[in-house]
Amino acid sequence: MTFDWSVVWDHRVALAYGTVTTILLTIATMAIAVPCGMAFAALRLYGAAPVRAFATAYVELFRNLPLILVVYWAFYVLPILTDVGLSPLATGLAALSLNVTAYNAETFRAGINSIRRGQVEAALALGMSRAQALRRIVIPQALRRVLPVLASTWVSLFKDTSLVSVIAVAELAYVSMQIRAQTFRVLEMLTAMAAIYWLLGYPQAKIVDWIQRRYAVSE
Amino acid sequence: MEFDFSVITNNWRFLAYGVWITLVLSVASGVASLAVGFVIALLRLRGPRWLRPAVVFYIDSMRAIPVLVVLVWTFFALPILSGATMSPFMAGLIGLTVHLAAYAAEIIRAGIESVRPGQTRAALALGMSSAQILRRIVLPQALVRMLPAFGSLLSITIKDTAIASVIAVPELMRQSETVAGQSFQPIEVYTFAMLMYFLILYPVTRGVDRFYGRVAHLGRS
Numbered sequence: 001m002t003f004d005w006s007v008v009w010d011h012r013v014a015l016a017y018g019t020v021t022t023i024l025l026t027i028a029t030m031a032i033a034v035p036c037g038m039a040f041a042a043l044r045l046y047g048a049a050p051v052r053a054f055a056t057a058y059v060e061l062f063r064n065l066p067l068i069l070v071v072y073w074a075f076y077v078l079p080i081l082t083d084v085g086l087s088p089l090a091t092g093l094a095a096l097s098l099n100v101t102a103y104n105a106e107t108f109r110a111g112i113n114s115i116r117r118g119q120v121e122a123a124l125a126l127g128m129s130r131a132q133a134l135r136r137i138v139i140p141q142a143l144r145r146v147l148p149v150l151a152s153t154w155v156s157l158f159k160d161t162s163l164v165s166v167i168a169v170a171e172l173a174y175v176s177m178q179i180r181a182q183t184f185r186v187l188e189m190l191t192a193m194a195a196i197y198w199l200l201g202y203p204q205a206k207i208v209d210w211i212q213r214r215y216a217v218s219e
Numbered sequence: 220m221e222f223d224f225s226v227i228t229n230n231w232r233f234l235a236y237g238v239w240i241t242l243v244l245s246v247a248s249g250v251a252s253l254a255v256g257f258v259i260a261l262l263r264l265r266g267p268r269w270l271r272p273a274v275v276f277y278i279d280s281m282r283a284i285p286v287l288v289v290l291v292w293t294f295f296a297l298p299i300l301s302g303a304t305m306s307p308f309m310a311g312l313i314g315l316t317v318h319l320a321a322y323a324a325e326i327i328r329a330g331i332e333s334v335r336p337g338q339t340r341a342a343l344a345l346g347m348s349s350a351q352i353l354r355r356i357v358l359p360q361a362l363v364r365m366l367p368a369f370g371s372l373l374s375i376t377i378k379d380t381a382i383a384s385v386i387a388v389p390e391l392m393r394q395s396e397t398v399a400g401q402s403f404q405p406i407e408v409y410t411f412a413m414l415m416y417f418l419i420l421y422p423v424t425r426g427v428d429r430f431y432g433r434v435a436h437l438g439r440s
Contacts, residue, residue, distance in 0.1 A: 064374070064420040066381035069392060069412055076405035159285035166385060173287060180295075190296040194288050201283025 007185040008192040018175030019196060025089075025161045025171060029096040030154060036097065037104025044109055055105070062102035068163045071095040075167040092164030092171075100157055107153065111146035112138055114217075148212040155204050159197070172196060226402045227411050237394030238415060244308065244390055245377045248315035252376070253369075255316060256323025263328055265349075274324075281321035286379050290314040294386040311383035311390075319376055326368040330361035363431075363438030370427025374420055381416070391415060 008015070043055035062070065074095040079085050086094065115138045123133035165174035176193035180186050227234065263274045281289075293314035298304045305313070334357045342352040384392035391412055399408040 060421065061417065064417050064424065065413055066378040066392065066416055068381045068384065069395075069409065069416060072392075072396070072405075073409045073413060076399070076409060080406060155282065159283075162285035162287045163382065165287070173285070173291075177291070187296045187299045190288075190292045194284055194292055197284050197288055198280060202279060205279050205282040 003188055004185060005188055007179070007183050007188050011179045011183075014175050014179065015172070015192070015196065018170060018172040019200070021089075021169070021171040021175075022158070022161050022173075023200070025093065025096065025164070025169070026154070026158045028093055029100055029157055029161070032093070032097040033100035033104050033157075034150070036101040038108050040101060040105035041108035041112065044105065045112060059102045059105050062099055063106065065099075067095070067099050067160055068166060070099055071163055071167055074098070088164070088167045088169045091167060092161075092169040096157065096161065096164065099160070100153065103153055104150070107146055107149045108142070111142035111149075114145055115141050144215055145217055148208070148215050151208045151211045155201065155208055158201060158204060162197070222407055223404065224407050224411070226398065226404045226407050230398045230402075233398060234391070234394050234411070234415075237389060237391035238419075240308070240388065240394075241377070241380050241390040241392075241419070244311055244315070244380045244383065244388065245373075248312050248319060248380070249373055249376045251312065251316040252319035252323045252372075255320035257327055259320060259324035260327035260331065263324065264331060278321040278324055281318050284318075286315070286318045287382050287385060289318045290383060290386050293317070307383070307386050307388045310386055311380070311388040314386075315376065315379055315383065319372065319379070322372055322375070323369075326365050326372060327361075329368075330365035331357055333364055334360050360438050363434055366427065366431045366434070366438075370424060370431070373427065374424050377420055377423065378416075 040055050040059060043051050044059070047055060071092060074091050075088070078091065078094065119137055119141075120130075120133050123137045124130070128136070161171055162173040165171060165177065168174060173193060176189050176196075180189040183189070259274055259278070262270055263278075266274065290311060294305065294307060294310035297310075331353075338356055339352055342356045343349075347355070380388075380390055381392040383390060384396065387393060395408050395412040399405040402408065
């Protein structure tokens with residue numbers, strides 16, 4: 001068996017583009033999914049009954065669907081339903097955002113619910129309005145508790161961006177598999193792909209561990 | 220827009236086979252990753268000192284690499300190294316197990332560590348061996364505490380089997396792709412697949428929560 005690792009170096013520019021796309025996709029998805037997640041959490045906690053039901057249904061649906069199916073669904077169904085032709089990249093971004101928004105909504109809801117009722121009651125007794133109590137008492141504490149969960153969602157998302165390769169978004173997994181198909185250097189390219197993911201993901205997993213230790217809640 | 224769901228009824232055998240494979244692969248990789256994860260957790264906690272860094276390295280690496288990459292590597296690259304070809308189902312089972320066992324190991328480790336050390340010392344003082352302590356004192360409490368995390372791991376397992384479609388495992392996702400491609404009716408087929416996955420996953424997550432609510436008191440100490 002002979003391996004020719006030069007194929008990896010020869011395609012370094014394409015791999016670098018793929019890597020950058022993966023990272024940008026992660027950042028863009030989180031930038032969309034954090035505010036949207038907050039909005040859905042707020043709808044579930046403070047919305048009127050029908051709004052709450054809708055938000056609950058959305059969160060439960062997308063938490064119980066495989067992401068790869070959402071990606072296919074967005075690719076084939078969104079253009080027909082909305083009559084808007086999206087690029088694969090935009091479709092992938094939409095699918096990832098739909099998925100991560102549901103997870104973030106649940107994270108924010110749990111974070112707000114984790115602050116004991118007594119604190120809000122105490123704030124109301126001191127003469128604060130509900131909005132004030134939420135803004136000045138509940139949310140600052142909830143954010144600290146939510147941060148470690150958001151961090152691990154970030155790492156999951158970073159890995160899940162590989163799934164949009166099935167609709168030909170030119171991120172790291174797709175680019176690597178394209179080069180594999182062109183050069184037939186299967187083992188070399190797939191190992192290089194795994195190594196690049198590992199190099200990027202391993203420090204992130206370690207940072208998540210650190211954040212979780214740093215913001216651990218003990219009651 | 221016209222919807223024609225006869226494509227589902229016309230291909231129901233083909234799709235039902237996909238549901239069956241999804242269930243079989245989920246159960247098989249769920250059970251296998253629990254067994255492997257248990258061994259890895261014990262190695263990390265009680266194994267020889269020189270082995271522990273390797274175990275930690277394996278767990279953290281699996282947290283860093285996408286399951287798609289593990290599956291594709293297992294199916295396409297591993298046979299080149301080992302010389303033995305594998306069916307897609309076997310590759311899917313191995314890849315999913317290698318990936319999920321790391322998560323299972325962390326859950327099991329956290330569960331075992333959550334039992335206060337005082338209990339282990341008390342059992343030692345009573346003359347139990349460390350195997351006895353694990354079996355009769357630590358695990359009965361730890362297993363109950365691990366239940367919610369196992370529940371989410373099971374739902375992650377079922378969702379991850381869909382990724383095995385990229386290596387042509389004939390599970391629900393793959394079968395849906397095939398039907399959608401042949402019939403040119405992706406909306407109906409993928410919407411049906413969504414419904415099926417939701418019907419499988421929602422009762423699982425709810426069922427585990429409910430079961431845990433019933434047995435949670437057994438894990439308290």
